Amino acid sequence: xxIATDPWIWIxxxxxxxxxxxxxxxxxxxxxAEHLYVGIANGYAITFYWxxxxxxxxxxxxxAQTTPLSTKIWLxxxxxxxxxxxxxxxxxxxxxxxxxxxxVLGYASGASIPRAIDxxxxxxxxxxxxxxxxxxxxxxxxxxxxxxxxxxxTVSYFxxxxxxxxxxxxxxxxxxxxxxIGFGASFGYTVMARISLFIGRLQFLLGDWLGLIK
Amino acid sequence: MNRTKENILIRLQHIDxxxxxxxxxxxxxxxxxxxxxxxPRPTPPxxxxxxxxxxxxxxxxxxxxVDFTPDxxxxxxPMVVSLMRHAFAIKRRVGILAISVYGLGLGEEAIQQxxxxxxxxxxxHEDSVIYxxxxxxxxxxxxxxxxxLGMGERITNVFPVDYYGNKTETLPITKHIKNYDDIGVLVTxxxxxxxxxxxxxxxxxxxxxxxxxITAVSAADFYPYVNxxxxxxxxxxxxxxxxxxxxxxxxxxxxxxxWLLRNRGTEAMSSQTSAHLTIMAFIIIGNIAYFAVRxxxx
Numbered sequence: 368x369x370i371a372t373d374p375w376i377w378i379x380x381x382x383x384x385x386x387x388x389x390x391x392x393x394x395x396x397x398x399x400a401e402h403l404y405v406g407i408a409n410g411y412a413i414t415f416y417w418x419x420x421x422x423x424x425x426x427x428x429x430x431a432q433t434t435p436l437s438t439k440i441w442l443x444x445x446x447x448x449x450x451x452x453x454x455x456x457x458x459x460x461x462x463x464x465x466x467x468x469x470x471v472l473g474y475a476s477g478a479s480i481p482r483a484i485d486x487x488x489x490x491x492x493x494x495x496x497x498x499x500x501x502x503x504x505x506x507x508x509x510x511x512x513x514x515x516x517x518x519x520x521t522v523s524y525f526x527x528x529x530x531x532x533x534x535x536x537x538x539x540x541x542x543x544x545x546x547x548i549g550f551g552a553s554f555g556y557t558v559m560a561r562i563s564l565f566i567g568r569l570q571f572l573l574g575d576w577l578g579l580i581k
Numbered sequence: 582m583n584r585t586k587e588n589i590l591i592r593l594q595h596i597d598x599x600x601x602x603x604x605x606x607x608x609x610x611x612x613x614x615x616x617x618x619x620x621p622r623p624t625p626p627x628x629x630x631x632x633x634x635x636x637x638x639x640x641x642x643x644x645x646x647v648d649f650t651p652d653x654x655x656x657x658x659p660m661v662v663s664l665m666r667h668a669f670a671i672k673r674r675v676g677i678l679a680i681s682v683y684g685l686g687l688g689e690e691a692i693q694q695x696x697x698x699x700x701x702x703x704x705x706h707e708d709s710v711i712y713x714x715x716x717x718x719x720x721x722x723x724x725x726x727x728x729x730l731g732m733g734e735r736i737t738n739v740f741p742v743d744y745y746g747n748k749t750e751t752l753p754i755t756k757h758i759k760n761y762d763d764i765g766v767l768v769t770x771x772x773x774x775x776x777x778x779x780x781x782x783x784x785x786x787x788x789x790x791x792x793x794x795i796t797a798v799s800a801a802d803f804y805p806y807v808n809x810x811x812x813x814x815x816x817x818x819x820x821x822x823x824x825x826x827x828x829x830x831x832x833x834x835x836x837x838x839x840w841l842l843r844n845r846g847t848e849a850m851s852s853q854t855s856a857h858l859t860i861m862a863f864i865i866i867g868n869i870a871y872f873a874v875r876x877x878x879x
Contacts (some may be wrong), residue, residue: 411683479781559857562857563818567819570655
């Protein structure tokens with residue numbers, strides 16, 4: 368056994384145990400650790416943004432003599448528009464918050480929509496099309512057919528404009544099977560992820576803290 | 582069904598969840614202390630990424646985007662570490678950036694660990710990995726869109742100074758990594774939808790080769806992108822990390838680097854297997870108890 372002497376590891380270990388104590392029942396140690404986490408994470412982010420974004424990109428540049436006047440005007444105007452987010456706290460002029468939101472939404476939508484159509488729709492559709500190359504080997508061929516069937520069946524399940532009769536009925540039922548398999552896979556992966564996180568903490572407690580893992 | 586049997590089945594359905602936590606705690610802890618040998622077999626998405634990096638031209642660099650936060654460190658940090666080991670073992674340049682503010686510390690931690698592993702065993706200058714020549718930590722900047730699109734034009738415009746405050750233009754590595762054209766593959770290690778943004782912006786606009794390392798929770802969401810070829814490969818969860826660790830270990834041994842390095846992903850696999858088997862047993866027992874009691878009541 369080779370217990371850590373680093374005080375930071377001890378702090379980490381005690382806080383980990385405090386969080387785990389919630390598994391037994393709600394208690395003050397858990398509350399302290401939870402509030403510390405939220406406070407430190409926010410404090411870190413705020414100071415980080417202040418020192419790494421606002422100071423170098425706004426205050427330093429506006430204050431620098433080498434910055435052209437036109438750039439300074441732009442920077443100040445953008446800072447004022449950004450500050451309008453805080454008008455939410457003043458009910459009388461809270462409508463002004465729509466201005467920065469509209470700018471951000473417009474910019475993000477303009478930049479995202481054309482690219483998303485290409486990357487998320489066209490490329491994904493192309494991946495479902497079966498060609499001669501899909502059958503380069505028999506395994507790939509079978510998977511390609513299953514994917515095509517799965518996509519058609521799942522999409523038909525979400526086709527609500529008409530009654531599920533004729534071909535639509537078996538197709539949508541097949542869709543349900545594919546959806547359920549998808550949910551099962553997702554749930555299995557979720558269990559795996561949660562266990563992994565727990566293992567990570569135990570590796571820290573047993574290895575880094577207590578030195579029991581060789 | 583006799584009365585005692587029925588009582589056990591009913592009690593099983595109302596068992597205090599704390600007993601389950603205790604059992605899981607033991608099931609995970611014991612194999613960590615007394616591991617049994619388990620060799621994760623690499624799956625195709627992991628092998629594809631490994632082979633791609635392994636055969637990447639010498640003048641191409643590996644870029645790693647640390648896009649996760651400390652809460653998912655257990656699953657994702659081993660991926661960053663093994664990717665860096667792989668690149669250094671085959672003498673490829675590495676560039677690291679962070680899209681998440683909280684990823685900066687994690688990136689720095691991985692860099693310190695891996696560079697120490699290589700430099701402490703280096704016999705000469707050629708063997709060592711040197712900051713600014715063999716690797717660079719670009720750091721973090723905002724907004725995301727500017728980073729992803731800007732790196733396609735010129736990386737030094739996006740990151741005029743690196744994480745340590747050096748002017749990136751003055752570092753020798755900058756001559757070799759100017760923009761996406763010099764990056765063989767960019768691997769985004771994330772616990773969110775950020776890999777999708779890399780596809781939408783960086784790949785659609787500039788055609789950069791991408792891959793991802795993601796948490797097991799989001800694995801099912803990203804398989805379609807591997808199938809479509811938008812991601813070269815994928816490391817999913819701690820198991821994906823363990824598979825990659827094995828491939829890197831084999832590659833390093835082939836290169837004469839028979840080092841005893843700690844592989845956190847592989848180390849966790851016996852616990853992971855035990856926990857999965859236990860959970861499967863819980864599900865089966867719970868269902869048997871539920872259906873048996875329901876049949877009896879009918």
